[in-house]
Amino acid sequence: MSAIPQVLTIAGSDSGGGAGIQADIKTFQELGVYSTSVITAVTSQNTLGVNAIYPMGREAVQSQLQAIGEDFQIAALKTGMLFNAEIIEETAYNINRFEWGIIVVDPVMIAKGGAHLLRQEAVAALKQHLLPLATVVTPNIPEAEVLCGMAIDDAMTRRKAAEKIISYGAESVVIKGGHGKDPYVTEDFYLHQSGECLLFRSARIDTTETHGTGCTFAAALTAEMAKGAGIKEAIYVAKRFIQAALTDGLHIGAGHGPTNHAAYKAGVSKREGENSVEIYG
């Protein structure tokens, strides 16, 4: 048995390297877990936007999942861009078949530039097949609005949205706060079993280099849980990881640049007075 936890990302490729599979693998590497991957779609993408999407067929997805399932001990996995209902069904089927345990579902829907990374008609499949398998679902605010069918504009509606998403069968939900406007970024965490509700709050970093923040946050969460962290501890580390990645930008590309995945390990999150994460009950 290998000493390094093995993890899996089931997601799309971002040719620009800031989001998707590429962001996941960089995050996994930085956090000390071994990364396997199943590619669901190839996107022609850079910091300015998504030019084209080439989804993989059902057979190609199934074949990759099979290769992973028959040889690796997957401690935790995350899903990202799944694009259509057949990829979602294939993913859910194999999660059950290989009895993979810790499942982080990042319900990727729309890229920052507006490109649809999930077909609208696949939202129902996501709710029906994947959310019931999720240890944690990590929507951003627009994704949470789609999943729960209501507008989210304050703490009360975020709480209601979290409860609605839990009602589809997920064990817990983290509504990410990057899309808010206030000076703080707040993640709302809701755990079904205990009814526990926590807020993770940090200062909003003034930057446009935010491409792939959602993928990176969910990948860090996955890595930490694969190493044995509890969900709350994992959220805390994931938040510190993304803050460090946003603090020390790489200044790449002319649009929304990628984050700096190496910053956390380089100690950026430990700088005095920066990057603190407060937790409220």
Ligand SMILES: Nc1ncnc2c1ncn2[C@@H]1O[C@H](COP(=O)(O)OP(=O)(O)O)[C@@H](O)[C@H]1O
């Ligand atoms: N400007 C920012 N300052 C600090 N944290 C941010 C900022 N933008 C995003 N984040 C963090 O990045 C993660 C992903 O955020 P969000 O933008 O909501 O998701 P997505 O990238 O899926 O749209 C969250 O943990 C959020 O708190």
Ligand SMILES: Cc1ncc(COP(=O)(O)OP(=O)(O)O)c(N)n1
């Ligand atoms: C291939 C691929 N997967 C996911 C995304 C979306 O990533 P996200 O972290 O939500 O970041 P932004 O697109 O909002 O910058 C993507 N763009 N490409």
